Structure formats: C-alpha cells, structure tokens
Amino acid sequence: MRYAKRKMLSSRFGQRLRLHLYPWKNRAMLRELSYVPVAKSGIETVNGVETPFVVLNDGIVLYGRMPSEFEKEIYWKWKDALNPHLREETLRLAMDVVLRYQYPHAMPHVTMPYSRRARRCFHPQHVETIADVPGISESERDRLVTIFKLRQGENFLDVGAYMGFGTVRMARELGLDSRIVAIEADPKSFSLLELNVKSNNLSNVSLVQKAVSSVNGMASFYTTERQANSLISEVVHSGSAIQVPTVTIDGILEDFGMDSIDRVSITINGAEVEALRGMGSTLAASENLRLSIAGWYKYNGKRVCDIISPLLQGYGYRVLAGRKGGVLAWKPG
Template sequence: MTSNSLFHFGHRAVMGTLRRLPLPAARFGFRAYHKAMRSLAPDHVARTYFGALMHCDPRDLIQRMILYFGVWEPNVSRTIEQNLAAGDVFVDVGANVGYDTLLAATRVGPTGRVVAIEASPRTFALLQSNLALNTFADNVRAVHAAVSDTAGTLDLYEVDAGNIGAATTLATRGGKRSATVDALPLERILSDDERRRLRLIKMDVEGAEPPILRHILDRLHDYPETMDIIVEASPNDDAIAWQAIFERLRGNGFSAWAIENEYGLDWYLKWRHAPPLRRLDEMPSRQQDLLFTRRQQLDRDGT
C-alpha cells in the first residue's frame, strides 16, 4: 500500500469515526483534526465519493468540505447524478475547482462531453490542475471565460478570501476587483454538437444568473426540449429579476423543484441521504438551489 493510499485509508477512518459521534463531540473532534491537517500541509489530494482526485486547500470552504466529506452540496450532487447518462452533455457555468465537472464526467462517460466554464484566472488554474489528476476527464473541455448575455469583458470581484467560489461579476456585493475577464453568451461558447446534445446546465455565478437565463430563454428554441437547468437563485440580489425569470421558465413549460442545501459543519456531519425534491409554485424569497425541467413529471423521489 502506497503512502497516499495509507493517507486516504486513515483519513476515511477518522472522518467515519467523527460522523458516528454525538454532534458536540464530533464538532470538537473535527476542529482538532482540521487544525492538524492545516499544520501538515496547505494542500491535500482528496478523493471524492465518486472516485475523483482533487487538490484541496482546507482554508477554502468548498475545498474543505470536499477534503473531509468527499462531497460538496450533496443534494445537488445527487440531482446531477440522477439527470445525466452516458453520451449526455453537461455544462458547468461557474465550474470553480471542478467538483461538479468531475462528477458529471464520470456520469456521461467517454461518449459524452462536459464543458467547464470558469471566469476567475486563479480558480481556472486550480480547475485545470484537478482535471489533470483524473485520466477519465478527457471528456472535459475547460473554458476560461465569463458567461454573459453579450460579448465583451466583465470585472471580477473577490468577496471572501475563505471561499473562492464567492467571486462574482456583481460590484454590488462589495468585493475587491481582482481581474477583467472575457465574457461570451453561452451559444458562443458551445459547439453545435454540444448544444444539440445538451442535457443539463448547472449555473452558479454568484448573483449574475438572471441576464444569462434571460438570454437562454430568448433562444430556447436553439436548445433541446430535454434540457434541464440547475441554478443557485439569489433573490436577495434582485427579487424582481428572479420573479420574472421564474415566471418565464414556467411559462415555457418548466416546473421548478427546490434542492435543499446548507453549508454549515453540523449539516455535513449529520447528512446521510438526499431528501426528495420539493415542487415549487412560487419563487422562493431566499437563496435556493433550483431544478427547472420540462419533463411532465419526476419520479416519486424527485429525479
């Protein structure tokens, strides 16, 4: 057994033990283990629950959860899994360090395609390094750009040093400008074949989703009827815009389903199984991960 294999074995044993403890003891044990891991190295190679390898810095929120739990946003992960099959195309708008990209790559297989789009230069470099760790990721095309409703450039703002995924093109979120990046509409990024076979878009661009979604809706006839959309909706940024998007999607035959999601340590320690998706008839008033689908009905478990 290699030293790397020994690390992964011991790491799984520690985390498995912590998750079986009562919550107060699990919190205490986790914080001690986290402190030890940070002192060992600033970067660890983690293994996700679906078998991908990823460089993870425990100081970053997303990478920390992947490192310790092997998963990020587990209910979103399950929805992605259940909505992809071999040969499909998945588009990851706001790919971050590549967790959802790698998950999708395992689902669509060598006959499918994943298009991973990330605007931040620093995060895009991390995405590329994670793709290089995984031989099965040959079906991934990484694109360094921001998705927008028009071609041009956009300023990127870093909001939280402890969460690189919080980077946004919205100046109103109060971040520090870190870069100016190329921006393109989605149809300018995708090839004709990728667009024709597109099964699922996952979009998480920290509040910049409404104009992108409006642009997609303006050209909905260019996309397959079977295309679904998973989006992180943040109505606190622009409730009127999100309400209009929600109504347009429903007017175009999409039903809306809430994907429950939390980010705290306690939730990850307690999480065991994804609950069924919950159908929505109204736009939520708070941040919510949503699945929009034109399938007439979902299975009983929301997939």
C-alpha cells in the first residue's frame, strides 16, 4: 500500500515536472502552436464517437484524436500563447497538424525553421531532413533538394498513412493529375484517414486497409492507444494484438493497375524491411522513384537502415542514411 502511494505521488510529481519543463524542451512546438493555421476547431460526433476537428485557413478540414490528460494540462497552462481558435479538445490534433500536415514525413526536402537541437521535440523525421544529412557537400545537398522536390502529377504511395494528414497535404501539393494510394492497417486510424480524405473531396486518393509486408496473407498487428502500431512485436511492446490482412507493395500497384511509382514514404514502425522485400518488381520498374523511409527502428536486433541500405543498392539506388537512421533513396539519373 505504501509502495503504491509512493508510486502515485512520484507519478504526480513527474507530471508536474514535465509540465514545468515543457516550454524549455518544447519551445519550438509552442511557437508552432501559436502560429498553426487553424481558423476554427471543435468536436463532432462521428459514428457515435466524439471526434475533434480543425478547419485550416485554406479550408482544409482535419479530424483527429482526443488529447491525453497531460496534453490537456499543457493547453490550460500555456493557453495564452496558443492560437486562440484552439480548444482543450483540439490541442493534440493541432500538434498533429504541425507534425504531419505542415511538415509531413514524405517531404524530406522541407526543414522546420529551427536548429536541429530545437527540433528534437518533434518526430525523428523532423531531424532527418535533407538539411541534416551528414557528410555531403552543399552542392550535393542542393541537388538532393531538387531530386526530392514535389512535382505536379506524381504518383505517391503513403505506407503507414495513420490519420491521413500527410496524405491530404501530398494530394494538394501533387494535384488532381496525381494518383495517391494511402495504406493503413490500424482500424481506428483508418477510420480517421477515410474521414479526412472524404471531408476534403480528394478524388485522386485511394485507400487500402491492410498491413504492408513481404507476403499476402494474415498477420498479428500489435496496437497501442497512440500511433505506435506494428507487425513487429519487439518495437511496440504491447500485449494487445489483432489479426489483419497483409499485402505487398508490388501487389498494391498491380491491384491499381500501376506499373511504377514516383514517390514512396514508409513509416511502419519496424516493418519497413518486410515492406521493401515485397516491392522488388516496383523497385526495378520505377525509374524515377524516390523513397523516404523510417530506418531507426530495430528488426531482429539490427537497425532497419543497416538492413535496407544494401537491399536498395542492389536495385541500383543511391542511399543516404541520417544520424538516427532515416533513409533517403533514389535512382541516379
């Protein structure tokens, strides 16, 4: 009983300390939340579930998840520094707008206007941009930006699309002549992905509710309350698992009648190795393909980036890995 009480008090103290230190460790996020382009926010009941939403200044509508108790405390403590259109219920959603819509994982050529140290409070992708790639000259860096710059009409595959914020942004950037396929296995995330695509009338986006792997079939998918869901149990450390259908990237392109793809973003929490093993035909056939891959997870005890780099090189791709393990790959022209 005494141990449980001490643990509870320690937990409360830890949360108080985290809240106190938040502006020092997350100064860049607070700044982004003060300028986040939200014109309106609120809650709607969607399929019987209270769901927060925001309307951006450009008219884009995005639905997301409710905040944690800690995020609610952040809102009330720093409310005066935030965009006045935000509410307690929409703070987490606004954070995701910053992390996934304004600076999506699929756009490594875009870097937040902060030092790398200040960006550590964001996702690993936000400290693994082209500006952060070590060991290359400035001219090489400029060339990389040109290579990964978005082009109207490109076809894009979003593997691990989560709620679809990056999908929505890419659909806008690439235009109606593009073809976009967004894949998400988690049922709750897929529901939000589908809602966000429909709410913004994105006729050029197709959705797939499956997990990407090296084979077609069924597999255990380990889930959490947040976005850390994966086919790889050692990444998630969750006792909760559901059975989901799996599909290869080669199979997805075949299903949609696509011979090749221009751009692929893969963030599937350790299953990136399996995804690449199931896209051999796509890697070989796509002459203009550029890939951005989350390579910092572990797969059978090794970093994903160390496994997939030689695999990609075997198909003729140039590969660069960041300090954390983010991978950029393309075919030299």
